[in-house]
Amino acid sequence: MHDLLLKVENLEAWYGESHVLHGVGFEIGRGELVTLLGRNGAGKTTTLRSIMGIVGRRKGSIRFDNQETVGRTSDFIARLGIAYCPEERGIFSSLNVEENLLLPPVVKPGGMGIKEIYGLFPNLEERRRSQGTKLSGGEQQMLAIGRILRTGANLLLLDEPTEGLAPVIVQRIGDIVRQLKQRGFTILLVEQNFHFAATIADRHYVMEDGRVVDMIAAADVAQSIDKLQTYLGV
Amino acid sequence: MLDIFSIPLPALFGQLLLGLINGAFYAMLSLGLAVIFGMLNVINFTHGAQYMLGAFAAWLMLTNLSIPFWASLVLAPLIVGLFGVVIERLFLKRIYHLDHLYGFLLTFGMALVIEGLFQWRWGSSGAPYPAPIPGGYNLGFMYMPAYRGFVVLAALVICLATWYGIERTRLGAYLRAATENPTLVRAFGINVPLLITLTYGLGVGLAALAGVLAAPIQQVSALMGSNLVLVVFAVVVIGGMGSIMGSIITGFGLGLIEGFTKVVYPPASNTVIFVVMALVLMVKPAGLFGQTK
Numbered sequence: 001m002h003d004l005l006l007k008v009e010n011l012e013a014w015y016g017e018s019h020v021l022h023g024v025g026f027e028i029g030r031g032e033l034v035t036l037l038g039r040n041g042a043g044k045t046t047t048l049r050s051i052m053g054i055v056g057r058r059k060g061s062i063r064f065d066n067q068e069t070v071g072r073t074s075d076f077i078a079r080l081g082i083a084y085c086p087e088e089r090g091i092f093s094s095l096n097v098e099e100n101l102l103l104p105p106v107v108k109p110g111g112m113g114i115k116e117i118y119g120l121f122p123n124l125e126e127r128r129r130s131q132g133t134k135l136s137g138g139e140q141q142m143l144a145i146g147r148i149l150r151t152g153a154n155l156l157l158l159d160e161p162t163e164g165l166a167p168v169i170v171q172r173i174g175d176i177v178r179q180l181k182q183r184g185f186t187i188l189l190v191e192q193n194f195h196f197a198a199t200i201a202d203r204h205y206v207m208e209d210g211r212v213v214d215m216i217a218a219a220d221v222a223q224s225i226d227k228l229q230t231y232l233g234v
Numbered sequence: 235m236l237d238i239f240s241i242p243l244p245a246l247f248g249q250l251l252l253g254l255i256n257g258a259f260y261a262m263l264s265l266g267l268a269v270i271f272g273m274l275n276v277i278n279f280t281h282g283a284q285y286m287l288g289a290f291a292a293w294l295m296l297t298n299l300s301i302p303f304w305a306s307l308v309l310a311p312l313i314v315g316l317f318g319v320v321i322e323r324l325f326l327k328r329i330y331h332l333d334h335l336y337g338f339l340l341t342f343g344m345a346l347v348i349e350g351l352f353q354w355r356w357g358s359s360g361a362p363y364p365a366p367i368p369g370g371y372n373l374g375f376m377y378m379p380a381y382r383g384f385v386v387l388a389a390l391v392i393c394l395a396t397w398y399g400i401e402r403t404r405l406g407a408y409l410r411a412a413t414e415n416p417t418l419v420r421a422f423g424i425n426v427p428l429l430i431t432l433t434y435g436l437g438v439g440l441a442a443l444a445g446v447l448a449a450p451i452q453q454v455s456a457l458m459g460s461n462l463v464l465v466v467f468a469v470v471v472i473g474g475m476g477s478i479m480g481s482i483i484t485g486f487g488l489g490l491i492e493g494f495t496k497v498v499y500p501p502a503s504n505t506v507i508f509v510v511m512a513l514v515l516m517v518k519p520a521g522l523f524g525q526t527k
Contacts, residue, residue, distance in 0.1 A: 052421050078423030090418045094410040102404070103411055104422035151423070 003030040005155060005186050006051070010060035011070075013043075013050045020046045022210040023060070028155075033177070033187045035197040038207035039233055044190040045087055047207070048157045051188075052084045053077045064155065079107045083153035087160045087190075089144040093133040097124055100132040101147045108152030112183075117146045120176060138169035145176065149185075156180065159190045174200055194232060206231045246497050247376040253493015254486065255382055255451070258389030259444055261485025263466040264473060265396055266440035268481045271470075272413045273433040276326060276337035281466070282459030283345040284438045287314045288445025290352065293363050293454040303366035303450070310446045311439040318438025322431050330430075345460070352456035360453025385447050392443065393482040400478055409433060468511045474524020484522060 006028040013021040021043050028034045036044040049055045051062055053074035062069045069077050078084075083104065092100055101117065101124065118125035121142040127135060135143060141161055148156060158177070162170040170193070178200055181187060191197040197204065198221055206214040208231065216224050263281060270278045291313050292306035301309065321344065329336045370379040400406040412419040412426050420426040445459070452458055473484030488507050496503040514522060 054417050054421055074417070074421040075423050075425050078421055084418075084421050086418060090415055092411045092414050094414055095407055099407045103407060103419070105424060107423050148422075 004028075005030045005032075005065060006188070007063045008047075008051070008061070009063075011047070011050055011062060012059040013046055013055045014057040015046075016056055020055075020210055021050065021058075024050075024207070024210065024212050026205045026212050026215070028186060028188060030154075031181070031184055031186055032202050033181045033189065033200060035189045035191050035201045035204045036207055036212075037191060037194060037197060037204050037228070037232060039231075040192075042207040043210040044207055045159055046210075048084065048159050048188065048190055051077075051157060052082065078104075078151075078153070081108050081153045082155045082157065083148035083151055084157045085144045085148055085159060085161065087163065089140050091132040091135070091140045091143055093131060095132050096128065097130050097132055097135065097143060098128040100143055101128075101150070104147055104151045106151050108154070110154075111152035112149045114150065117149055120149075120179070121146050138165050138172075141165060141169075141173065142176075145173075149180070154184070155186045155188065157188050157190075160192060161189070162191070162193050162196050170196055194228065204228075241497055244376045246494075249493040249497045250490060251376065251378065251382065251493070253489045253491070253496070254386055255489070256492060257486040257489015258386050259448060259462065259485075260466055260469045260489055261393050261482045262389050262444040262447075263441055263462065264470045264481040264485050265393055265478065266437035266444075267466065267470050268473075268475065268478060269396070269400070269409075269440075270434055270437035271475050273409060273430055274322075274326065274337075275330060275334070276341065277334060278434075278437065279338060279342040279463070280321070280345045280348070281341075281437075281441050282461075282463030283348040284314055284318065284441040284459070285445040285448070285462065286349065286352065286456060286459035287317065288442025289363070289449040289452075289454045289458060290356075290445075291442065292446040292449050293361060296363065297361075303363075303446075306446050307443070311443040314442035314445075315435040315439030319431055319435040321438075322434040326434065327427070327430070345463075349456050349460060356456060358456050360455030360458070363449040363454055365450045381450055385451065388447060389444075392440070393485075396440065397478050397482065465507055468507050470521075472507075472511050472514045472521055474518075474521025477521070477523035477525075480521065480523025 004027055008027065009025045011021055011024040012019070024043065024047055036047060038044050046055060050058050053069065053072060058070050060070060064080055064082060067080060069080065092103070095103065101114065123139050124143055124146060127139065132143065145158065145161060161173050165173070174196060177187065177189070189197065189201065202218055204216045205212050206216065214231065216228065263285060267278055267281055270276060288310045291310035292303065295301035295306050295309065296303070325340060329340060365381045367381040367384055370377055400409055408419065408424055408429060412429055416426045448458070469484050469488050470481065472488065473480040488510065491510065492503055492506055495506040
């Protein structure tokens with residue numbers, strides 16, 4: 001791969017006593033859009049949380065821009081330029097929409113301006129004085145994505161951005177993720193919705209039981225469809 | 235004669251003013267407690283001792299270094315707030331993951347130690363602090379000592395400034411967000427442990443500021459906070475843990491209710507707040523302004 005941005009090797013992670021990741025390894029090049037696929041409980045979310053430094057305990061290696069991040073705190077990791085959009089979206093109810101949007105501090109130059117973000121999500125501008133959690137599910141998801149675009153982070157970790165949303169919103173989120181890739185963001189996407197993932201990603205990593213078991217490039221998806229269906233149990 | 239329900243008006247207004255002044259202290263102290271509880275999840279039973287430390291810092295600076303009241307108003311909260319920061323770094327940060335009970339035991343124990351030390355060194359009879367603004371005004375229906383009027387205004391300004399800082403500024407947004415979900419806020423690159431330390435320092439500084447304001451009204455004594463803090467906890471319970479505006483309104487309101495009770499039925503004035511607490515808890519267990527989680 002030409003220009004490596006993230007390299008994960010032999011990553012193990014624990015929640016309390018339970019050992020969740022058993023040696024995860026994969027890599028992402030600068031500007032790539034890569035997905036983690038797999039069944040529920042395969043360790044996809046835990047992998048994102050490990051990269052962000054918010055699991056109980058981790059071992060192994062996660063190199064971002066050639067810097068080791070295992071052993072670092074999550075605020076340090078965020079300041080290197082990794083931004084996280086959690087599965088539960090994490091919209092703050094005591095903050096209004098604009099405060100939610102402005103919450104993550106700018107960590108590097110080159111982030112999007114607030115006008116640009118409102119251009120991408122016009123609904124958010126209309127509702128900028130509303131309480132964050134009063135938004136619809138789709139709007140909350142857009143807020144959760146929108147607020148990490150300002151910070152200048154170049155690696156976005158998106159955890160199931162389409163979960164529980166209507167098909168038309170899923171399509172809209174797909175458009176936005178594609179636009180973000182065109183703007184040069186590197187994106188690691190966790191998805192249950194394979195049809196959504198297949199339309200936008202460069203490559204797919206398949207996870208099973210806390211390990212990465214396969215890698216499928218976008219061009220090979222059509223001929224690997226049977227294999228994928230076995231992996232995902234669909 | 236001017237009177238309502240056969241109560242002379244000057245007596246009524248006199249007690250309401252006293253109530254308002256007490257309310258000002260309830261508001262400032264419960265505000266600090268609410269801010270600390272929201273962020274640290276610790277019920278700070280050292281609050282009364284820290285209020286006392288503020289008054290003592292002002293008194294010691296005046297008697298030993300001739301530092302005037304107005305300078306103490308800034309210096310004492312800084313000194314005591316810094317002391318709070320040290321306590322947070324040394325002790326409190328080790329118990330956040332434990333049950334509330336541990337926070338209670340630790341902060342209650344620290345209050346006993348601090349108050350015990352001061353009692354041992356300076357006794358418990360108390361020392362007077364000269365009023366920084368002498369004189370007063372005849373308002374026609376009552377006499378208003380100038381310093382007491384100043385205390386009410388100062389408390390209002392302090393409370394509203396704190397409210398503004400938390401509800402309307404960037405730093406306040408960090409604070410509110412970190413109260414809800416510290417893990418995520420930290421994963422956005424914000425140094426949450428530092429934010430927690432500063433919050434505790436701020437809450438303790440507020441208690442000390444109230445202590446400085448109280449020094450010229452009350453005797454400066456080792457136990458001045460322990461008498462007050464029980465009522466303040468009742469105020470916090472009535473207002474609802476963690477609500478900023480709720481603490482302010484409940485603090486002033488209960489002071490007034492207490493003052494009014496002193497006029498109509500003096501024997502009940504010491505218990506009326508606890509009666510209100512029981513009534514509120516029956517109807518709204520989360521407090522008047524609290525939200526059930």
